Amino acid sequence: MRPPRLFRTTPFRLTLLFLALFAAAASAFLAYIYLATAGEVTRRADAGVSREMQSLEAVYRRGGFAALNQSVIERSSADRALLYLLMDKAGAPISGSIAASPVHDFEGDRDWASFVLTQTDVDGGVVKRPARGLQERMPGGELMFVGADVGESESYVVRILRALWGAGALVIVLGLAGGLLVSRNVRRNIGSLTDVIEAARGGDLGARAAVRGTGDEYDELASGLNDMLARLERSIGGLRHAGDAIAHDLRSPLTRLRARLEVAMIEADAGRADPKLALHQALDDADGVLRTFAAVLAIARLEAAGDAPSQTVFDPGALAADMAELYEPLCEEKGLEFKAELVPALSLKGNREFIAQALANILDNAVKYTPAGGAVMLRVRRRSSGDVEISVTDTGPGVPESDRGRVVERFVRLENSRNEPGVGLGLSLVAAVARAHRGHLELAEGPGALDGTGPGLRVALVLPKVG
């Protein structure tokens, strides 16, 4: 049989562990107290016994055996706590308060002994009490025993011990109760997270854990989990969407391609037309499909990678200057004014190749959509937040505000870009590059309507500062 769930929780196990540790420490403590107290009691009794023995010896030295015997008789009859026994040289009792010496096998002149004193109390019951005593040979050869009843002191020690054990038991009971309470609390908090994970495992990626706003570790865990689920949801949603989009955007040109080839074959069979033209068109179709495919793949790989791979620190101004040099003649050819405003010596951490590709896509779009006589402006600057902004502003028709959010979403433009596969995907790829660098893509109106053109578009790739 397995123990109830509550007892299997980590906090409960930790409680048990701590209780065990505490019990071990408490036992060691008790043992120390016992040894110290008991030792003290014995030492005190021994000291009292030694003093009495010295005084009896003094009596013997002063008055000899008779005086000692007299003194032992007196002391024994007086209500003293000590026990006395005077014996002759052979150990036969002469006088005292006990009948026989508890010291057996006496050798030498002096010997300590611990023993049990059996007494009858007032009610006639037999009481056994621990005692200690010292036996010595007097200068004349007689034996003298002095003992002390240590029962009183020992029972005191026992009482202390009992109290300590009681306290220990109480601590254990309270500790267990506390452990159960903590476990229940933890289980309640973790339980809601476990429910969310269970739901996610069941396919419901929309499930979110409650964040209570206390900012404690459960909240951190919950918001981390929520963040992860959101990313996963976006990723999987993107894949689903990408699947549809790829099907749509690749199936149409492939169908066209297939039809063209089929017709060309029929016509060639009939000897009516030269298949060369059809082949050229088919090649163009195939190239279009491959381009779309490459873009979709690049976006998907970027999304899957999380953070962009192979990141280095580089100067975005230098990169932009390079791209400006590449695109400037194209603008000129199209009758566009090209300007670049690049703040030098900024630094940016990222995959240079991806960022170059993103910037090329933005510039491609700007050149493609801006009519002759317009202008394209490339700018690199640092925002007050420290983020690096790489922006391209054109004087083309722009994108209506209501569509700007959608354009940045992945694959959205695919649906509308039947004839220009590169375009919508271009910005999707830029957005994916931005996300892979923990930055974002901003679309805004350009310089405004002017001489029948505009209002233009401003596309900004905003990337977080280094460090």
Added chain:
Amino acid sequence: MRLLIVEDDLEAAEAMVKGLAEAGHECKTAPDGGAGLAAASADRFDVLVVDRMMPRIDGVTMVERLRAGGDQTPVLFLSALGEITDRVAGLKAGGDDYLVKPYALAELIARVEALARRRETGSVQTLLRVGDLEMDLIGREVRRAGREIDLQPREFQLLEFLMRNAGQSVTRTMLLEKVWEYHFDPQTNVIDVHISRLRSKIDKGFDKPMLQTVRGAGYRLEA
């Protein structure tokens, strides 16, 4: 020239052989890295075209072993993996160029020829000459028929690449890769504009145009 094509997709290999034969090259094929190694050591080739992903011994391993054995025949990697890291891994293994699948046949031919040419002119040159066009690589000067032509730094690099591959087609992607060092496919005709600028400088005022457009492939500098 003689080429060895190491490719496990036999149909793709066959198409390549046809295309390259059409361009006047003699090809042998090998279906995997082991066979490729054997063929490369048994025979002399001008360029090896090696697929990266093959069963048993893959392309990278094959080229690593080839290079370890001292064989310096130029290698063009073909790969479905086009990420920059994949490219770097291929070049590190000893590849000389990297072409991502799917590719246009014209692109493959242009790159193979460029590799073979680079091998021929292995020695360090300080003066390039194509017809009456001269380029002094140390003095950074270009003359055509003795008349000095003023070029921007990038135009100089562009012309240098074209001159080193004179008589052969070079594609737009090759130019973007080798002159600008970018590995993406621009949607616009950025490269064409640079070429036409260069053309206006080296061909204007001369009877014979040297910088020619090759339909479906790219450009060619002809003496």
